[in-house]
Amino acid sequence: xxxxxxxxxxxxxxxxxxxxxxxxxxxxxxxxxxxxxxxxxxxxxxxxxxxxxxxxxxxxxxxxxxxxxxxxxxxxxxxxxxxxxxxxxxxxxxxxxxxxxxxxxxxxxxxxxxxxxxxxxxxxxxxxxxxxxxxxxxxxxxxxxxxxxxxxxxxxxxxxxxxxxxxxxxxxxxxxxxxxxxxxxxxxxxxxxxxxxxxxxxxxxxxxxxxxxxxxxxxxxxxxxxxxxxxxxxxxxxxxxxxxxxxxxxxxxxxxxxxxxxxxxxxxxxxxxxxxxxxxxxxxxxxxxxxxxxxxxxxxxxxxxxxxxxxxxxxxxxxxxxxxxxxxxxxxxxxxxxxxxxxxxxxxxxxxxxxxxxxxxxxxxxxxxxxxxxxxxxxxxxxxxxxxxxxxxxxxxxxxxxxxxxxxxxxxxxxxxxxxxxxxxxxxxxxxxxxxxxxxxxxxxxxxxxxxxxxxxxxxxxxxxxxxxx
Amino acid sequence: xxxxxxxxxxxxxxxxxxxxxxxxxxxxxxxxxxxxxxxxxxxxxxxxxxxxxxxxxxxxxxxxxxxxxxxxxxxxxxxxxxxxxxxxxxxxxxxxxxxxxxxxxxxxxxxxxxxxxxxxxxxxxxxxxxxxxxxxxxxxxxxxxxxxxxxxxxxxxxxxxxxxxxxxxxxxxxxxxxxxxxxxxxxxxxxxxxxxxxxxxxxxxxxxxxxxxxxxxxxxxxxxxxxxxxxxxxxxxxxxxxxxxxxxxxxxxxxxxxxxxxxxxxxxxxxxxxxxxxxxxxxxxxxxxxxxxxxxxxxxxxxxxxxxxxxxxxxxxxxxxxxxxxxxxxxxxxxxxxxxxxxxxxxxxxxxxxxxxxxxxxxxxxxxxxxxxxxxxxxxxxxxxxxxxxxxxxxxxxxxxxxxxxxxxxxxxxxxxxxxxxxxxxxxxxxxxxxxxxxxxxxxxxxxxxxxxxxxxxxxxxxxxxxxxx
Numbered sequence: 023x024x025x026x027x028x029x030x031x032x033x034x035x036x037x038x039x040x041x042x043x044x045x046x047x048x049x050x051x052x053x054x055x056x057x058x059x060x061x062x063x064x065x066x067x068x069x070x071x072x073x074x075x076x077x078x079x080x081x082x083x084x085x086x087x088x089x090x091x092x093x094x095x096x097x098x099x100x101x102x103x104x105x106x107x108x109x110x111x112x113x114x115x116x117x118x119x120x121x122x123x124x125x126x127x128x129x130x131x132x133x134x135x136x137x138x139x140x141x142x143x144x145x146x147x148x149x150x151x152x153x154x155x156x157x158x159x160x161x162x163x164x165x166x167x168x169x170x171x172x173x174x175x176x177x178x179x180x181x182x183x184x185x186x187x188x189x190x191x192x193x194x195x196x197x198x199x200x201x202x203x204x205x206x207x208x209x210x211x212x213x214x215x216x217x218x219x220x221x222x223x224x225x226x227x228x229x230x231x232x233x234x235x236x237x238x239x240x241x242x243x244x245x246x247x248x249x250x251x252x253x254x255x256x257x258x259x260x261x262x263x264x265x266x267x268x269x270x271x272x273x274x275x276x277x278x279x280x281x282x283x284x285x286x287x288x289x290x291x292x293x294x295x296x297x298x299x300x301x302x303x304x305x306x307x308x309x310x311x312x313x314x315x316x317x318x319x320x321x322x323x324x325x326x327x328x329x330x331x332x333x334x335x336x337x338x339x340x341x342x343x344x345x346x347x348x349x350x351x352x353x354x355x356x357x358x359x360x361x362x363x364x365x366x367x368x369x370x371x372x373x374x375x376x377x378x379x380x381x382x383x384x385x386x387x388x389x390x391x392x393x394x395x396x397x398x399x400x401x402x403x404x405x406x407x408x409x410x411x412x413x414x415x416x417x418x419x420x421x422x423x424x425x426x427x428x429x430x431x432x433x434x435x436x437x438x439x440x441x442x443x444x445x446x447x448x449x450x451x452x453x454x455x456x457x458x459x460x461x462x463x464x465x466x467x468x469x470x471x472x473x474x475x476x477x478x479x480x481x482x483x484x485x486x487x488x489x490x491x492x
Numbered sequence: 493x494x495x496x497x498x499x500x501x502x503x504x505x506x507x508x509x510x511x512x513x514x515x516x517x518x519x520x521x522x523x524x525x526x527x528x529x530x531x532x533x534x535x536x537x538x539x540x541x542x543x544x545x546x547x548x549x550x551x552x553x554x555x556x557x558x559x560x561x562x563x564x565x566x567x568x569x570x571x572x573x574x575x576x577x578x579x580x581x582x583x584x585x586x587x588x589x590x591x592x593x594x595x596x597x598x599x600x601x602x603x604x605x606x607x608x609x610x611x612x613x614x615x616x617x618x619x620x621x622x623x624x625x626x627x628x629x630x631x632x633x634x635x636x637x638x639x640x641x642x643x644x645x646x647x648x649x650x651x652x653x654x655x656x657x658x659x660x661x662x663x664x665x666x667x668x669x670x671x672x673x674x675x676x677x678x679x680x681x682x683x684x685x686x687x688x689x690x691x692x693x694x695x696x697x698x699x700x701x702x703x704x705x706x707x708x709x710x711x712x713x714x715x716x717x718x719x720x721x722x723x724x725x726x727x728x729x730x731x732x733x734x735x736x737x738x739x740x741x742x743x744x745x746x747x748x749x750x751x752x753x754x755x756x757x758x759x760x761x762x763x764x765x766x767x768x769x770x771x772x773x774x775x776x777x778x779x780x781x782x783x784x785x786x787x788x789x790x791x792x793x794x795x796x797x798x799x800x801x802x803x804x805x806x807x808x809x810x811x812x813x814x815x816x817x818x819x820x821x822x823x824x825x826x827x828x829x830x831x832x833x834x835x836x837x838x839x840x841x842x843x844x845x846x847x848x849x850x851x852x853x854x855x856x857x858x859x860x861x862x863x864x865x866x867x868x869x870x871x872x873x874x875x876x877x878x879x880x881x882x883x884x885x886x887x888x889x890x891x892x893x894x895x896x897x898x899x900x901x902x903x904x905x906x907x908x909x910x911x912x913x914x915x916x917x918x919x920x921x922x923x924x925x926x927x928x929x930x931x932x933x934x935x936x937x938x939x940x941x942x943x944x945x946x947x948x949x950x951x952x953x954x955x956x957x958x959x960x961x962x
Binding site (some may be wrong): 027029037068087092093101104112115147165415433 | 533554555558591602609615837878903
C-alpha cells in the first residue's frame with residue numbers, strides 16, 4: 023500500500039467517540055445559552071483580509087491564514103515587484119481573503135453590517151472553528167473551536183450577573199467543580215493611579231500572583247526589580263495581602279482606592295455583580311469553599327482576584343476567568359466587558375460583555391474526570407445479527423418497530439461469521455444483541471443478549487422494546 | 493459612519509432565525525442517522541493539497557481554495573521562475589494546503605489514515621461546510637454545508653435499503669412529500685451494451701428524460717442526431733416508453749437486457765432493494781401515487797427511473813435522487829453505490845454506498861412550505877420587563893425558578909422605556925411578557941401578558957411556570 027495520507031500539522035480528525043463527547047459539550051452549553059435568551063449566529067470561514075488585518079496586532083497579521091486569489095493571482099504584478107516587495111506585502115497582493123482568526127472580529131463585523139436588522143441588546147452565541155498559523159504544540163492547534171457568548175448594546179451589569187450564572191450552570195451540568203475569578207479593569211487602573219505607576223500594572227499583577235509560590239518577601243523584591251519605589255511597594259502591601267471574603271476584600275480596596283474615582287467605580291461594579299449573585303460572603307480560600315452557600319445563587323464559588331489581568335488591551339470593566347478545581351489545567355473559560363467592540367468598523371459607542379468557553383480544554387477536563395454521562399456518548403443500542411437472507415428479512419420487519427420506538431438499532435448488513443459480527447458489536451460498544459434464527463422465526467420471538475452480563479432471554483418485539491427503553 | 497464592512501462574495505452570514513431553522517434541519521437528519529447506527533466524524537477544513545488535487549478533474553483543481561504558506565512562501569523561488577511558471581503551478585509552489593471541496597475525498601482520506609482503528613462496515617455521517625471558487629449565482633455559494641452519510645466496507649444491498657429508509661424517514665419528519673428515484677449504473681451499462689452504443693449512454697438518458705416535454709417523435713429525432721442508427725433507436729423504444737409499476741418496468745427491462753449479464757445484475761439489485769422496501773407495486777405515474785402503500789415500508793413513493801444518470805464517473809451500482817413533490821426545485825438529496833472509494837489513496841477494493849442531503853435546498857423547500865415546527869424555531873419564551881433596580885432584583889429571583897423549570901427566559905437588562913422593551917419582545921417574537929411593579933412585589937405576584945391575545949393575568953411564579961409549560 024502507498025504511504026498513508028495525512029492532514030496538515032496542527033489540525034485534527036475527530037473520531038465518532040470524540041464527536042459524541044464534543045457534541046455533548048456543545049449541546050450542554052447551547053441549551054444553557056438558550057435558557058438565557060441567547061441566539062445563535064454563524065459567519066463565513068473566510069473574511070475579507072481588510073476585515074481581519076490590523077485587528078490582532080502585528081504578530082496576529084502574520085498568523086492569519088490567507089487564501090490565494092482564484093485564477094490569475096499574479097495579474098498586474100511584475101516579476102520585478104515580486105523581487106523587491108516584502109513577503110507580507112506580496113501576500114496582501116496575492117490574497118484578498120483570510121480564514122477567521124477568532125469569533126470576536128467577525129461578530130463585530132456582523133453587528134455593523136446588519137445593524138439595521140438587529141434589535142439591541144443583541145444576545146448572541148456562536149460556535150465555530152477558528153484558524154491560526156501558530157507553531158503547533160501540545161494542546162495548541164491550528165484549527166480549533168471557539169464558543170463565544172456576548173451581549174452588545176447594553177451597559178447594564180445585569181448582563182455580567184447573567185453571564186456568571188450561565189458559566190455556573192454550564193459547569194454544574196458538566197459535573198465539574200470550578201472557581202470563578204472576577205476582577206475589574208477599573209480597579210486595576212485605580213491601583214495604578216493611587217500608587218502612581220500606570221505603566222506597571224501588568225508587572226504588579228504578575229508579581230502579586232506569585233505570592234503563594236514565592237512568599238511575600240520575594241514578591242516585594244520582584245516589585246522593586248520592576249522599578250517600583252519603596253513607597254509604592256509599601257502602598258501595595260494591603261493589596262498583596264488581600265484576603266478574606268469578597269466583602270472584606272472590597273472593603274479593604276475601597277479604603278486603598280479612596281482617592282481614585284475610577285477605582286471606586288470598579289469596586290461598585292464588582293459589588294453590584296457579587297451582591298446579585300449572593301456571593302459577597304464567598305471566600306474560596308477558607309476551609310469551606312462554599313461559605314455563604316445558603317444565600318448563594320451560584321453552585322460554584324466566585325472570588326474577587328486582583329491578579330486576574332487578562333485582555334487588558336480591550337477589557338474596560340469586569341474581567342472573568344474560570345478554573346477547574348479538580349484538574350490541573352489553565353483557564354477553561356474567560357471573558358469581560360469591553361466598551362468599543364465595533365469602533366474598528368466605524369460604529370462607535372457600542373458596549374458589550376462576553377465569555378468564551380474553552381471547549382478543547384473542557385474536553386480534556388471531562389476526559390480527566392471521566393465525567394461524560396453514559397447516554398450522551400452511547401451510539402447504537404441494539405445490533406441484530408445477520409444469519410442469512412431470510413433471517414435478515416425477518417429482522418428488517420422487527421427493526422422498523424424498534425426504530426419507531428426511538429431505539430437506535432442496526433442489522434449487520436452481511437451474513438458474516440458470528441465472531442466478526444460480535445467483534446463489531448464490541449468495537450461499537452453496543453450493549454444488546456438480537457439473535458434471530460430458524461426457531462426464533464417459527465416462534466415469533468427474538469433472543470436478546472445483554473453484552474455486559476451475557477444473559478440471554480427470549481422476547482417478543484414489544485418486550486424487546488420495553489427492555490431497551492427501560 | 494465609515495463604509496459598511498462586507499463579506500466575500502458567495503459567502504453568507506446566518507441570522508438567529510436562519511440558524512434556528514438550519515439547526516432544526518441538521519438535528520432532524522442527525523437523529524435519523526443515529527437511529528440507524530451511523531456515527532459522526534469531522535475532518536479539518538484544510539487538507540494537504542496533495543490530498544485534494546487531481547480528485548475533481550482539471551476544472552475542480554482550479555476551483556480549490558488554496559492557502560498561502562505561512563511565513564516566507566517565496567523561499568527558494570527565483571523571480572525568473574515566477575515570470576516563467578504558470579499560475580496554477582506557482583500556486584502549487586506557494587500553497588501546501590487547500591480548503592475541503594467536498595466531504596467524500598476527506599472521508600476517503602480519513603478511512604485510509606485511520607484504517608487500523610476502524611471496524612468495518614463503517615457507518616459514518618458528516619455535516620460540515622465545503623468551499624468552491626465557483627462563480628457565485630442564485631442558490632450557488634462559495635461556502636455551503638454538505639450532509640453526507642455513507643456505509644463503507646460492505647457490499648450488502650441491505651445498506652441501500654436502509655439508506656432509502658433513512659431518506660424516507662427524514663422527509664416524513666420534515667413533513668415534505670417527495671418522490672425517491674432509483675436507477676442502477678449496471679442497467680445503464682446493459683442498455684449501452686445491448687444496443688451497442690457504450691459511449692452514448694448520457695445522450696440517451698438526456699433524450700429520454702425529455703419525453704414528457706417534447707414527445708416521442710422529438711425524442712427519437714434527438715437520438716438520431718446523437719448519432720444512433722435506426723436499429724438502435726428502434727431497440728430503445730421499449731425503454732423510452734417504459735411505464736407502469738416498478739415490477740412492470742423491471743419485467744420489461746429484464747426482457748430488453750436478456751443478453752447483458754451486467755444489465756441483468758442491475759435488474760436483480762434493483763429488485764432486491766425495491767422488494768425489501770415493499771415498493772415493487774409502486775407506480776408514481778398512476779393516479780394514486782402511493783399505490784401499493786398497504787405493504788410499502790416507505791411513506792413516500794420510490795420509482796425506478798432509467799433517465800436518472802448522476803455520478804456516472806464514480807457510481808457503479810444503485811443511483812438515487814430525491815425530488816420534492818410540492819416545490820419546484822432540483823434534486824434535494826442524492827447518492828449511490830461506488831466500488832473504489834479509497835483506491836486513490838492506495839487502499840483498493842473498499843466498496844461503499846452513500847447519500848448526501850442538499851441542506852441548502854431543503855432549507856428553501858421548508859421555507860416555501862412554511863413547514864418549520866413552531867417550537868423548533870422559537871427562542872425566548874418569556875421576557876421580564878425591567879422597571880428599575882428593586883424590581884429587577886425581584887425578577888432575578890423569579891427567573892431562577894423559571895429557568896430551573898426549563899423555560900427560556902430573559903430580563904431586559906436596562907430600565908428602558910416600556911415601549912422599547914415591548915419592541916424588543918416583538919422583534920424576538922417572545923410570546924409572553926412578565927410585568928413586576930410595586931403592587932406585584934407587595935402581593936408576591938407577577939402580571940403575565942400573552943403577547944398574541946393581549947390577555948393579562950396575575951399569577952404566582954408556580955402558576956407562571958405551569959402556564960408556560962402547558
